[in-house]
Amino acid sequence: MTMRFVDEFRDAELGRTLAREIRDTVDPGRHVKIMEVCGGHTHSIYKYGVDDLLPANVELVHGPGCPVCVIPMGRVDDAIAMAHEPGVIFTCFGDMMRVPGSRGSLLEAKAAGADVRMVYSPLDALRIAKQEPEREVVFFAIGFETTAPSTALTLKRARAEGVPNFSVFCNHVTIVPPLRALLDSPDLRLDGFVGPGHVSTVVGARPLEFIAADYGKPVVVSGFEPVDILQSVLMILTQLRDGRCEVENQYKRVVPYEGNLRALEVMAEVFALRPHFEWRGLGFISQSGLRLSDDYAPLDAERRFAVPGVRIADPKACQCGEVLKGVIKPWECKVFGTACTPERPIGTCMVSSEGACAAYYNYGRFAREREVV
Amino acid sequence: MSCGDGHCITCSDEGTPMRVVAVDARRDLALCEDGDGARSSVEIALVLPVAAADVLLVHAGTALARIEAAA
Numbered sequence: 001m002t003m004r005f006v007d008e009f010r011d012a013e014l015g016r017t018l019a020r021e022i023r024d025t026v027d028p029g030r031h032v033k034i035m036e037v038c039g040g041h042t043h044s045i046y047k048y049g050v051d052d053l054l055p056a057n058v059e060l061v062h063g064p065g066c067p068v069c070v071i072p073m074g075r076v077d078d079a080i081a082m083a084h085e086p087g088v089i090f091t092c093f094g095d096m097m098r099v100p101g102s103r104g105s106l107l108e109a110k111a112a113g114a115d116v117r118m119v120y121s122p123l124d125a126l127r128i129a130k131q132e133p134e135r136e137v138v139f140f141a142i143g144f145e146t147t148a149p150s151t152a153l154t155l156k157r158a159r160a161e162g163v164p165n166f167s168v169f170c171n172h173v174t175i176v177p178p179l180r181a182l183l184d185s186p187d188l189r190l191d192g193f194v195g196p197g198h199v200s201t202v203v204g205a206r207p208l209e210f211i212a213a214d215y216g217k218p219v220v221v222s223g224f225e226p227v228d229i230l231q232s233v234l235m236i237l238t239q240l241r242d243g244r245c246e247v248e249n250q251y252k253r254v255v256p257y258e259g260n261l262r263a264l265e266v267m268a269e270v271f272a273l274r275p276h277f278e279w280r281g282l283g284f285i286s287q288s289g290l291r292l293s294d295d296y297a298p299l300d301a302e303r304r305f306a307v308p309g310v311r312i313a314d315p316k317a318c319q320c321g322e323v324l325k326g327v328i329k330p331w332e333c334k335v336f337g338t339a340c341t342p343e344r345p346i347g348t349c350m351v352s353s354e355g356a357c358a359a360y361y362n363y364g365r366f367a368r369e370r371e372v373v
Numbered sequence: 374m375s376c377g378d379g380h381c382i383t384c385s386d387e388g389t390p391m392r393v394v395a396v397d398a399r400r401d402l403a404l405c406e407d408g409d410g411a412r413s414s415v416e417i418a419l420v421l422p423v424a425a426a427d428v429l430l431v432h433a434g435t436a437l438a439r440i441e442a443a444a
Contacts, residue, residue, distance in 0.1 A: 093433070146432045254430055256438075
């Protein structure tokens with residue numbers, strides 16, 4: 001079945017034309033590093049081989065925008081502890097089931113007898129709670145501002161419908177604080193950003209203006225099809241050539257500059273900012289995570305169940321942190337494709353299909369030669 | 374678990390364009406269909422009003438935007 005607004009953005013001839021324009025626009029004497037913030041972009045880039053169309057001096061660096069990849073091990077341990085509570089049905093998205101904690105994953109907890117179920121949306125989790133009123137149903141909420149509205153609406157629905165056996169283990173995060181942390185990081189030099197398209201449908205493009213205003217880097221909010229990404233890269237290179245730095249919106253067919261005000265209102269009602277939240281590989285970042293607001297505290301799984309709440313250091317061999325910051329490429333990690341594979345992941349970047357390592361691995365991009373320094 | 378053609382919503386944070394098949398206005402829900410023909414219930418409270426045949430951008434079971442043609 002064809003889908004309008006999708007197929008035309010996978011047009012190969014248009015892609016080749018854009019690639020030619022990119023070669024004509026970039027300064028041949030300059031190595032340009034562009035970070036794609038969102039895991040969805042990373043997935044698309046490797047699925048369609050977008051980077052193969054770029055000249056050697058235009059490098060795409062993968063950012064921290066995969067919600068699965070940034071979950072620290074301690075939170076997975078907390079999730080597993082809840083899943084083992086008597087009477088609990090623990091629900092989560094498919095990818096989260098395979099993320100390793102310090103003593104296994106939710107999938108392994110399921111094998112050991114915990115009732116862990118994969119759902120497609122928080123609404124599915126609420127439906128289970130209504131179907132099984134004698135059980136406690138917990139939803140493992142993860143994601144940026146793209147999935148947070150979905151969790152918020154489900155919580156509002158749960159309260160309105162009076163579903164007492166439903167609660168949420170909230171791990172939602174926000175995109176701007178980690179971007180600021182990356183821009184402040186001394187070991188990273190970036191020339192521009194492919195901005196997160198779907199996060200921007202919610203928050204709008206305005207919250208990204210600080211990247212241009214405070215750090216002097218161009219930002220182009222981009223769609224996810226290969227033609228979208230190539231066009232966004234071209235727009236960034238054009239800004240650099242013309243000596244401009246501003247926020248542009250390539251994804252106007254979906255993203256209004258002001259975002260979705262109704263979504264922001266619902267999120268403001270249901271969530272409150274945590275003082276700080278731990279990100280895998282990036283450490284604690286101030287005001288980067290969401291908890292349930294005091295109004296919704298009775299639906300907060302962290303208040304309903306006792307969890308270990310212990311911080312667990314990332315495995316020593318794993319270099320997800322450097323991959324998430326774009327300091328190294330996935331294939332430069334010591335365990336990439338050997339000890340760490342999508343079947344037996346050590347790090348989160350190898351778990352989610354949006355993770356940079358899994359994207360490289362799944363699309364046959366693990367045979368590249370390592371750069372010799 | 375594989376994600377076919379970028380349209381699988383088991384990937385927890387993937388946006389999926391979906392076409393509205395039927396609207397349940399009373400509950401702010403719509404039955405929607407993705408590009409592969411898979412159907413699911415979608416929250417539409419954030420993008421109202423919604424009509425059959427609209428194409429919505431859906432994340433984790435919630436429509437975040439109506440997809441419109443580029444100007």
